[in-house]
Amino acid sequence: MSESTSRAIMAQRIGRILSRNGALIRLSLQACAHCALCAESCFKFQESGGDPAYTPSYKAINSIGKIYRKNGRLSESEYRAVSELVWDRCALCMRCYCPVGISIPSLIACARNVCRERGVFRTYDGTRNA
């Protein structure tokens, strides 16, 4: 399969994910008051000693929010940064508390889906070529 065809298929799949979840992503991002009150509920945030980049809403806004706003047209390095946010900085433990009731894990999971379609994902020792 040629490079352009595989890229087109990838784009189509990312587009499908975004269109299926678009309304929820839009509504969630709109409802987020940027209050950062979710920070304390994140064990990764606590462990990092209060690094703002571990705030759950920061992770959601800068992963799926960015992807959605740009229709999935992110550069390779941007996708790598997103994957760091959604895999390395989030364990998807579903313990984040949002005062407004936004389902942050759903947004992070959606960002993970897009990243996987883009071919950027978490690798573990020895499993890359397994």
Added chain:
Amino acid sequence: MALRVHRKGNPWPLRVIAILVLVTAARAWTEQADAGSSASRAPADATPSAAAPDAASSASRSVTDATTSASRASRAPVDTSVVLYDFAQGPALRFCLLAAALGILYRIWQFGRLTRTMRGRYSPQPKQRVFVPARRSPRQRGSIPHPVMRTASLAFHVLLFLVPLLLPAHNMILHRSLHVSLPAIPAPLADRLTAVLVVLGAFFLARRIAVPRVRVLSTAYDYLVLLLVLAPFVTGLMAYHHVSSSRWLMIAHVASGDALLGAIPFTKLGHMPFLVFSRFFVSGEYSWKPGRRAWGRGA
């Protein structure tokens, strides 16, 4: 090849229709009110319902503007501030109320579309429900972890609703225009509560600037929305303390109030209807009421 996103749920046509409906309804309402007010100017045969909007305008004008001639003749030289004030507390207010009501209805519909009813009592997939021992008691689980922020946020949001609704001056206008009123709290108490609210708003603003994790999330839009929320309260406070006798202060008060009401469903203030949906209707660990809905469309 560029990415193409097929947005099935793109609501643009719906928005255009909603705006058209809104404008038409507001115009019809305004015309009816104008007809009502002109009818009530004719001395005897004004019906109470038709006279009501005019009573509202004259009542509020006489409250704020007692020194000037309230019922000025239409042929008198036009004063821009009077025209603007009448517009702000008449058609603009009606338009914004209508926009807020229709917008919230749209949000309810959207919520219904984005969620599905679950078959089970708590979860559609009971096996997937993970119980992680919580450090906090079930009663505390649904509230903000930080004690200061919990208290401040609760006080701010409760006052945001209670003060305007229970303010004696607002209830007076409401009573004269619609013949209904809510129990009013004494004016000095309302004054102090408004001061508390403004102080809490300033605290949130300071927090947004000072706390790194909030600062990195904040955009100009967040500051704008916070200032929009505080604007009617600050101007109201200033008017109550006669900081300025200018009618422009009251125009600013009413206009910012209009803008605030109209902005609820369409801006970040949309977290108000969203919170009701998500914390009362969606099932989840942090729900205040175990709802029977879950995010995601039906199978």
